[in-house]
Amino acid sequence: MVSVESMSSAENRADAQLTHVDGYQLASVDKLLIDEYERVDRKSLRAYRLDRLRQQLKKHDYAGMLLADPLNIRYATDTTNLGLWVMHSPSRYVFVATDGPVILFDFTSSKHNSAHVETIDEIRPATPWIYFLAGPRVDEKAEAWATEIADVVRSYGGGNLRLAVDRVDPWGAEKLKSKGIQLFDAQPLTEQARVIKGPEEIHQHALSMRVCDLGIARMKQVLQPGITENQLWSVFHQTNIAHGGEWAESRLLTSGPRTNPWFQDTSNRAIEPGDLVAFDTDMVGPGGALSDISRTFLCPGKPASGDQRDLLGFAADQIAYNVSLLKAGMSFREFAELCWPVPERYVHNRYMMMLHGVGLVDEYPSIAYAVDFDAWGYDGVLEENMVVSVESYIGEKGGKEGVKLEEQVLITSNGAVPFSKSSLLNF
Structure with missing residues (x-):
């Protein structure tokens, strides 16, 4: 993942100021990101x-x-x-x-x-x-x-x-x-x-994702037992707003038993040692460019269980496999039929779609699972310079926890290129 040590010196200095979330403080900024945004044509x-x-x-x-x-x-x-x-x-x-x-x-x-x-x-x-x-x-x-x-x-x-x-x-x-x-x-x-992005739009998406990655790194840094879901979420949004970002399309950050089923808004629940913490950024960043990825952390204080590692491993496998399939010229139905087969015990709680377009917000297309294609899917063709997000949610019906992952990529003539530098494997 993007560790504090791997960030630019400006980002290191900014993160050093984020030592707690209990008192009011201004969100620090990476001026290099702000300056680069000003150079968008x-x-x-x-x-x-x-x-x-x-x-x-x-x-x-x-x-x-x-x-x-x-x-x-x-x-x-x-x-x-x-x-x-x-x-x-x-x-x-x-x-x-x-x-x-x-x-x-x-x-x-x-x-x-x-x-x-x-x-x-x-x-x-x-x-x-x-x-x-x-x-x-x-x-x-x-x-x-x-x-x-x-x-x-x-x-x-x-x-x-x-x-x-x-x-x-x-x-x-x-x-x-x-x-x-x-x-x-x-x-x-x-x-x-x-649906097809121009060069400056792609540039703007890349800049927005750098802000998103910085917000994720800051959340991981301050995650500790006792912090509430809302407090943790606020760190991410401080980072976005401080860099000229605008809003979030949702409030999807949950912990522990609230990670299953998915689609629960963040709350005042205090996060406990060893809890999974899953979130979907849905971040409308600088210039209105959406940065839409998901990651799942482990709250410090207790090692990951075997079940937690299995959930994360399956979700990461699904994302990696499906991203590797993407190429210009592939039909939506072909992609759906070739995708990673979800183990039967996770099918009930599968994410609502496999992939969706990204621009100012979630946009066309939306690609259904093969099993859902006849019910609501539609066909089309993936094209070069589309920006899409590939989805995964792994959690059993009635299970204790679940893992949410999502990766935003640019479709090129040579396959899919992720925008984010943040690792899918965070414990």
Whole structure:
């Protein structure tokens, strides 16, 4: 694993300050990571993403797309505003013309945040019509919103009234359709655009993972009997936020008997000597790049049991074997059928999928186990410059503990290359 001794001198100095978690302290930073992030060529990244979206629009013969999902807005414009709030209160949106301008509709009071982005041609005041902002005037505001969007489509669609949208409430959709606009699902387009990463996106993923690895190393350093799950988890998130990271998609860190079954949120449980401590980072790091890996530690104070070592060994074998299979040109079904065979006693608690795409968050594709393929799987092809995470959970139904591992990799012409330097074998 990434030990303190193997880190850069800056990281060594930073870790030396993390001697306890009981009192308040500022999270130290590795300035080299921050400086390197500032060197990401964001103009190149933005141009690449916009071109990917427009390729999809041309392929499907749409006049443009209207995006309200904050993650799609970010992909299209490299902008964010009010973070998680707009994820549950949709109130800003962007129109991307197939042949025409990119128009961002944003809060008037904060449009200055996006004024520097060269790929945005115009910033207009948004017309939010969620109840919180419109109250009893929802219908009036939705009508004004639909009128403006229909006018934009007519102005830049060249007579094409086919509009891809990703998120719109039904009454807004009806108002658009009443104005002659034909609506189609934008999500397949945005997912397909996002699936192949450009050079700057790959660079950004690598930087985010270095922050993730540093957070994991710090967690391992402070893990001791008596620390709570929430305290330990906070060390990881301190590290992410201190380096310009943003949030975590989940709160999956558990210990001892709470490691089986998986998918339990972190708690105030005090970790005991010899407990397994399993976690899934789900970390949205600097620049919004997801770093999604899982590791399992052993709390000091008691040696690992034979059962614990078996759980870890099986999970590590599954990850290593399945990563070794990955190559550009392989179909999803082929991958599922060739994968490591899960021992029967662990099948019931197997992870929900074998592999999923990674970008701003979890993204297309999601590959089912062979046994689940007919129920919910779908086929496709792995391509060069996809970023994916390979999953494993090993734990018996009703078992005492379980092990969660996950590795994030870049698919290249020569196979899969892991982003993380953190070892899968931590005890």
